[in-house]
Amino acid sequence: MFKDSKLRTILKTISWRITATTTTVIIVYLFTGQIQTAIEVGLMEMVAKMLIYYFHERFWDNLKFGKIEVPSMVIWITGIPFAGKTTLGDMLAKEFEKDQRKFQRLDSHTVRALFPNVGFSKNEVNSHIKRVGHLASILEKNGIVAIASFVSPYCESRDFVRNLCTNFIEVHLESTPEFAKQFDDKGFFEKAFKGEIEDVPGVTADYEKSEMAELTFDMQKTTLEKVKKEVMKYVKEKY
Amino acid sequence: MFKDSKLRTILKTISWRITATTTTVIIVYLFTGQIQTAIEVGLMEMVAKMLIYYFHERFWDNLKFGKIEVPSMVIWITGIPFAGKTTLGDMLAKEFEKDQRKFQRLDSHTVRALFPNVGFSKNEVNSHIKRVGHLASILEKNGIVAIASFVSPYCESRDFVRNLCTNFIEVHLESTPEFAKQFDDKGFFEKAFKGEIEDVPGVTADYEKSEMAELTFDMQKTTLEKVKKEVMKYVKEKY
Numbered sequence: 001m002f003k004d005s006k007l008r009t010i011l012k013t014i015s016w017r018i019t020a021t022t023t024t025v026i027i028v029y030l031f032t033g034q035i036q037t038a039i040e041v042g043l044m045e046m047v048a049k050m051l052i053y054y055f056h057e058r059f060w061d062n063l064k065f066g067k068i069e070v071p072s073m074v075i076w077i078t079g080i081p082f083a084g085k086t087t088l089g090d091m092l093a094k095e096f097e098k099d100q101r102k103f104q105r106l107d108s109h110t111v112r113a114l115f116p117n118v119g120f121s122k123n124e125v126n127s128h129i130k131r132v133g134h135l136a137s138i139l140e141k142n143g144i145v146a147i148a149s150f151v152s153p154y155c156e157s158r159d160f161v162r163n164l165c166t167n168f169i170e171v172h173l174e175s176t177p178e179f180a181k182q183f184d185d186k187g188f189f190e191k192a193f194k195g196e197i198e199d200v201p202g203v204t205a206d207y208e209k210s211e212m213a214e215l216t217f218d219m220q221k222t223t224l225e226k227v228k229k230e231v232m233k234y235v236k237e238k239y
Numbered sequence: 240m241f242k243d244s245k246l247r248t249i250l251k252t253i254s255w256r257i258t259a260t261t262t263t264v265i266i267v268y269l270f271t272g273q274i275q276t277a278i279e280v281g282l283m284e285m286v287a288k289m290l291i292y293y294f295h296e297r298f299w300d301n302l303k304f305g306k307i308e309v310p311s312m313v314i315w316i317t318g319i320p321f322a323g324k325t326t327l328g329d330m331l332a333k334e335f336e337k338d339q340r341k342f343q344r345l346d347s348h349t350v351r352a353l354f355p356n357v358g359f360s361k362n363e364v365n366s367h368i369k370r371v372g373h374l375a376s377i378l379e380k381n382g383i384v385a386i387a388s389f390v391s392p393y394c395e396s397r398d399f400v401r402n403l404c405t406n407f408i409e410v411h412l413e414s415t416p417e418f419a420k421q422f423d424d425k426g427f428f429e430k431a432f433k434g435e436i437e438d439v440p441g442v443t444a445d446y447e448k449s450e451m452a453e454l455t456f457d458m459q460k461t462t463l464e465k466v467k468k469e470v471m472k473y474v475k476e477k478y
Contacts (some may be wrong), residue, residue: 008305016295020288024263027283037270044266049259056255064339066247100303104377114373114403117366127356134353135374138343144381164353 004061013053021046069143070101071239074136074165075231077149078158078210079173080202081188082180084224085149088173091228092147104139106132106148120199122206126157133161140165153201155208162212167239171231172213177202179220243300252292260285308382309340310478313375313404314470316388317397317449318412319441320427321419323463324388327412330467331386342384345371359438361445365396372400379404392440394447401451406478410470411452416441418459 021042029038075092077085086107096103111132112118118128129152136146152158162168180202181189192200201207215234217227260281268277314331316324325346335342350371351357357367368391375385391397401407419441420428431439440446454473456466 003307003309005305005307011305012299015299016292019291019295020259023287023291024280024284027280027287028267031276031280031283032271041263041266041270044270045263048262048266052258052262053255056258060251060254066244066250068242068244070242102381104381111373115366115370127354131354131370134350135377138374138378139381142341142343142378142381142383144383 004057009054009057009061012057013050016053017046017050020049071167072140072143072145073167073169073235073239074133074140074146074148074161075169075171075235076133076136076152076158076161077147077171077173078152078213079219080153080175080177080180080207081151081200082183083173083175083219084183084227085151085173088171088224088227088231089147089149091224092231095228095232096145096147101145102143103145103147106136106146106150108150120205122154125152126154129154129157130160133157133164136161137164137166140167151201151207153205153207155210155212158210159212169215169231169234169238170210170213171227172210172216173219173227174209174216175202175219243296248293248296248300251296252289255292256285256289259288310406311379311382311384312406312408312474312478313372313379313385313387313400314408314410314474315372315375315391315397315400316386316410316412317391317452318458319392319414319416319419319446320390320439321422322412322414322458323422323466324390324412327410327463327466327470328386328388330463331470334467334471335384335386340384341382342386343378345375345385345387345389347389359444361393364391365393365399368393368396369399372396372403375400376403376405379406390440390446392444392446394449394451397449398451408454408470408473408477409449409452410466411449411455412458412466413448413455414441414458 024045025038025042028041029035032038077089079085086109089105089107093103093105115128118124129150132148132150136148139146158170162170177189177192188197188200189203191197192203195204197204199205215231217230263284264277264281267280268274271277316328318324325348328344328346332342332344354367357363368389371387371389375387378385397409401409416428416431427436427439428442430436431442434443436443438444454470456469
């Protein structure tokens with residue numbers, strides 16, 4: 001919850017007083033033709049009204065009426081490893097920050113780091129994604145934009161999350177292991193190609209493409225900068 | 240995020256104008272001794288300033304400066320089944336609602352219903368509690384008061400959650416199966432006493448009392464109404 005600080009109220013009081021007293025002095029001068037009276041009235045008004053205005057502001061800050069919550073949403077970025085999910089999530093977060101919106105980044109790397117025992121079997125991945133989705137939906141209900149970037153390779157858990165949320169935007173960054181490999185500084189795909197690691201979505205494990213994704217981008221034909229713009233355009237049109 | 244609605248700004252404009260123009264009329268009368276001039280100035284001021292004030296308000300509503308977030312917290316209610324956790328959580332939620340605070344109830348019944356496959360082994364319970372705690376800590380970081388009621392019988396996971404959070408209040412409702420039984424409309428304890436069900440904390444499974452709990456109440460010697468007051472007193476003193 002946000003409350004106005006006293007300093008904010010004081011600065012707002014001064015900002016208003018300059019605007020308002022200038023108007024008063026002009027009005028009194030127009031009616032009386034006397035510049036001295038106009039200025040005297042202005043000075044007295046300045047002192048009296050700053051005090052009254054300050055308390056009027058504090059009173060209204062405590063009134064809930066008419067403070068409306070801006071609609072929130074869940075932006076769910078999915079795709080094979082190194083498709084650009086985390087980078088896109090961070091780019092979108094910056095846009096929301098510029099708009100002074102509350103947001104929460106949810107990312108495979110940070111969430112998994114907290115829960116090191118989560119495995120990579122289909123069942124474990126699905127439960128993991130469902131739980132993160134539950135978190136995202138609760139954030140959404142509380143007015144916070146959730147920006148999640150997870151491989152989330154199975155339709156089942158992505159659709160479970162969609163059903164929990166009100167405004168759900170699935171953004172699929174479509175890529176191929178051959179293309180994504182160029183961003184892979186860890187030799188992750190090389191090892192998968194050789195069969196040295198299992199459970200790599202797109203190589204040694206499934207990635208199920210969703211027919212329901214609100215936005216799909218072919219990463220071989222576009223750039224993350226363009227994708228970011230498209231997503232923000234969609235967000236602003238819909239919400 | 241909250242924004243002022245246009246209706247709020249209009250009502251606030253009128254409320255201020257009545258206050259302010261009355262002051263102006265009095266000031267002009269004091270300086271000129273002419274009641275007619277005072278009223279004419281007042282009327283002109285009313286029209287001109289309502290317009291200016293409205294736009295001044297809209298401008299400030301878009302400024303982030305000085306909008307301060309009220310500190311948030313996680314209230315974690317723990318105890319054996321039927322100790323009164325859910326009821327207390329709901330009672331606390333009502334208090335926060337009265338204070339116009341944003342809060343989120345997290346409850347074993349609703350969260351577990353979403354994840355039916357979570358078991359009751361020590362490992363599974365600990366992971367479940369850690370995940371709910373992660374959710375609570377993210378809510379707290381975003382200014383939402385999390386009110387969680389879970390048996391959460393193990394110190395390990397409760398302390399994990401404490402470390403994730405900034406303002407963590409562990410409320411332990413201390414009870415005994417013999418005493419809690421009277422609130423048990425499902426014959427849960429009877430079955431546990433007979434050894435028919437396993438994993439019942441306090442009977443056929445552990446409940447580890449924490450030495451770190453911020454607040455502990457002996458439910459055999461107090462009432463939930465008194466507990467609620469004590470918790471709210473603690474909250475208001477600390478945050």
